[in-house]
Amino acid sequence: MMPSFSYVRPGTLQEAVQHLSAKGAVVHGGGTDLLTCLRERIVDVQKVVSIQGLKDLYGVKETAGGGLRIGALTTITEVAEHPVIRERYPGLAQGAAEVASPPLRNQGTIGGNLCQKPRCWYFRGDFHCLRKGGDTCYAPFGENQFHAIFGSGDICYIVHPSDTAPCLSALNAEIEIAGPAGRRLLPAAEFHVLPEDYVMQETWLAPGEILTAVRLPPPPPGLRSTYRKVRARRSWDFALAGVALALQFDGDRVAGGRVVLSGAAPVPWRSRPVEDAVIGKTLDRQTIAAAAQAVVADAEPLAKNAYKIPLFRGVIEEELERISRP
Amino acid sequence: MKKKQSIASDHRRGWSISRRGFLASAGTGAVAMAVSGRIFASPMGNKETAEMAPDVLSKITLHVNGHPHDLLVEPRWTLLHVLRETLGLTGTKEGCGRGECGACTVLINDIPRYACLTLAVEAEGAAVTTVEGLLDGETLGPVQSAFVEEDAFQCGYCTPGQIMSVEGLLRKNPDPSMDEIRMAVSGNLCRCGAYSHIFKAAASAAKNRRK
Structure with a gap:
């Protein structure tokens, strides 16, 4: 059974905002992550504000x-x-x-x-970690096979889910x-x-x-976008490594765009090294190989997640290859 | 869009008058109500409600398998809890209780969802269908029959959830490919590993349902 909370479903945005200003109030959208967090008691909630009534x-x-x-x-x-x-x-x-x-x-x-809240098992589990107001991150010396290789700041190693x-x-x-x-x-x-x-x-x-x-925004001319997610099983799992590409092509040449990684860092991780490697170039074998090296140039793997290095190289190589063929 | 509408109407043909009348107000009717400036009902069918205190029973009406039920619920009670413990509809199973196994899958407005991650108060106004609701009197529905005929289970614990996912698929897409079938039950784990029979049952149910 979940801990007790009050529940309200306001009819206007203004009322919802008022309810949410109370201490311990949280938004209920679809509820899938919220109910899991409540059940696992990783959030302290007094009031659930459902926004399902907001047209x-x-x-x-x-x-x-x-x-x-x-x-x-x-x-x-x-x-x-x-x-x-x-x-x-x-x-x-x-x-x-x-x-x-x-x-x-x-x-x-x-x-x-x-x-949504991160899936780090120390955060979700019975560990009073930094993200829950504790004084330790358990990941760097623990089971860290699914943790971040970028952006932790040596503070917290979640990957954004x-x-x-x-x-x-x-x-x-x-x-x-x-x-x-x-x-x-x-x-x-x-x-x-x-x-x-x-x-x-x-x-x-x-x-x-x-x-x-x-x-x-309106799609810029020549925009192509893709998303690739690699996970331990084909269905119902979080990304081990993934990449969102949104590149603008001028003929065969990449004129601009962005490359953002999933399963990599505590936030969706913009990979400027890959962007720098591809923008202004055609996606030939040499360019793609350089981008695949660049993606992990600044990576800082932990003891058990170094497999993400070749994985991200492979993901970048395959996805750039795929997006180069419209 | 056109496809969806034809499926919805096809599906509704088999329903009782009261069920159809209910859907008209809670489903497609929600759009008309919003347009006409009356109180907005979300796609779930629920409308605004005053604050319900913690640990206190509040009255709600749930529409389950075509029948309205006036119930007293705490805000924290899940739809799964109310179906099993209050309404006695124990066909819907609790497995993991955290949206990872699919044993509690039910249809909400014809769409498969996990009852363990749905608050009962959130389902107010929606048409909830459980595995019991697929019966026609004492006769099994086409998906249920196909699971029996194709021997699509061993222990049977995941079966109601599997059946509801297949039922939801067929209400949306009466002629699914094998890939679409596999995708549709990918949120339902079967620890006995009856998957190949489950896929066969889904394909055979689709065929029988179209007859």
Whole structure:
């Protein structure tokens, strides 16, 4: 049985924000991650604020500028199957299709996928780790085969579990947020928190704030996007290594774009070394080989996750190869 | 979109009047209500509600297998808990209780979801279907029959969840490929390893259902 909490399902965003400003209040979107966290007692919750009653948080709409607004409560299945997303931002549709299992995709939302808690077994387990307000990270000297090879700051070694976040970051999306101080937009690439900035929170949402939507810019000319996820089993697992590519092609040449890794770091990890290796070049064998070396040049593996080094090389090689053939 | 609508109407043909009347207000009707400016009901079918205190029983109505049930629930009770412990519908199983095994899969508005990760209060207004709801009187539904005929289980513990995932697949996609079948039950673990028979049962159910 879960610990006790009060429950409210407000009908307006303003009421939801008011409820969320109370101490120990949390957002319930699809509820898949929240209920797991409650059951495992890794969050201290007094009040569950369901946002299912907020009309403005549903649906996928074209924006005036030619982009898309995806309401936070759009399910992962809806994102994966949406015809416009599949056509214009296939990388995001692919990322969504790789999330968890079909029932979880039917219930989990795009907003919740961006706000989910990490899967580190010390964090999820009975360990009073740094991220839960303790004074130790257990990963560097423990079972660290699924932990980060970038971005830990030698503080916390979680990998961010989202498959859609790297895609949104690569596609230059923005996160729409509503809160006590009104509405604001944040680039998807700046939505998640590095341990060195603050170890006890995964996103930059302030108390009382709700992620209301993600906004995709109109696809730039020549955009191709993909997502690749490698995991221990083919279904229902988190990424060991993954990459979201959003590259703009001018003929055969990569004119610009972004490369963002999953399963790599405490946040979706933008790989500037790979971007530097491919932008301005055609994706021939030499360029791809250089990019595959570059992706792990700055990696800092732990005792049990050094297998991620050749894995990321392989993922980058295969995905650049794939995206080079439209 | 067109495909979805035709499947939904095809599915509804087999339902009782009360069930159909309910869906009209909770499902497609939600859009019309939102447009006409009346109280918004989410795709789940639930509307705004006042704060329910912790540890206190609040009254909700759940629509399970075509019947409304007025129930007293605590906010923290899951749909799985209420189905089994309050309504006595023990066909839905508790396995892991954390969304990893699929034994508790039910349909919510025709879509497979895990009842262990759904609060009962969240399912208010939605059409919940459990494995018991696939019976027509005392006759097994096509998916249930196919599981029996194809010997698609050993211990049987995961079977209700497998059946609900296949039922959900066929309501959305009456003619699935083998890959689509495998994908549809990929959130349902079978420790006995009856997968190949489960895939066969799903294919045979799809065929029988289309007859």
